[in-house]
Amino acid sequence: MKATLGERFARALAVKDGAALRALLADRVDFRALTPGAHWDATIPEQIVDGIVLGHWFDSGDHIERLCSIRTGRVGDREHVSYRFRVRSGADRFVVEQQAYYAAEDDRITWMRVLCSGFRPEIRGGSGVG
Numbered sequence: 698m699k700a701t702l703g704e705r706f707a708r709a710l711a712v713k714d715g716a717a718l719r720a721l722l723a724d725r726v727d728f729r730a731l732t733p734g735a736h737w738d739a740t741i742p743e744q745i746v747d748g749i750v751l752g753h754w755f756d757s758g759d760h761i762e763r764l765c766s767i768r769t770g771r772v773g774d775r776e777h778v779s780y781r782f783r784v785r786s787g788a789d790r791f792v793v794e795q796q797a798y799y800a801a802e803d804d805r806i807t808w809m810r811v812l813c814s815g816f817r818p819e820i821r822g823g824s825g826v827g
Contacts, residue, residue: 701769702801703778711764711782713755718746723805733815754813760785765792775800784816791816 700708702721709717722728722742730737732754739745755761763783770777781794793816800808 701776701778702804702806703769703776703797703799704767706797706799706806707764707767707778707780710750710755710780711761713751713761715746715751718750719743721806722746723802723807726806727808728811729809730811730813732813755784758786762790772798783819786816790819792819793817 706718706721709721719742722745724742725740726742726745728737728739728745730749737749737753739749761782761784765781765783767778767780775798777796777798779794779796781792784791784793792814794814795811797809797811799806799810
């Protein structure tokens with residue numbers, strides 16, 4: 698079975714593959730996101746990937762160690778993907794989960810809304826990472 702655009706997005710993000718992320722996005726994208734400390738808007742792949750996703754959310758000091766889970770589905774006419782990462786930043790380890798809803802044309806994302814949990818401290822032995 699072919700992976701959904703959302704799954705491909707999550708997997709590319711897990712390895713911080715900027716070229717693959719940009720290739721999944723249409724030339725013009727209606728992109729909005731909410732993180733614990735900010736609201737993000739962008740319209741072109743370079744802004745989204747280089748300026749926001751890899752420029753702020755997961756910068757060079759953040760090492761995504763593992764894609765812990767990924768789920769895909771549909772909500773009416775929108776696609777949905779949720780994914781959870783284990784991230785190391787310096788000596789600290791975190792869990793980060795994002796929920797994304799998106800629409801696509803010609804196998805490229807044209808509309809996307811993302812909600813992020815933020816970097817949550819990993820709880821050893823607990824259910825923070827699955």
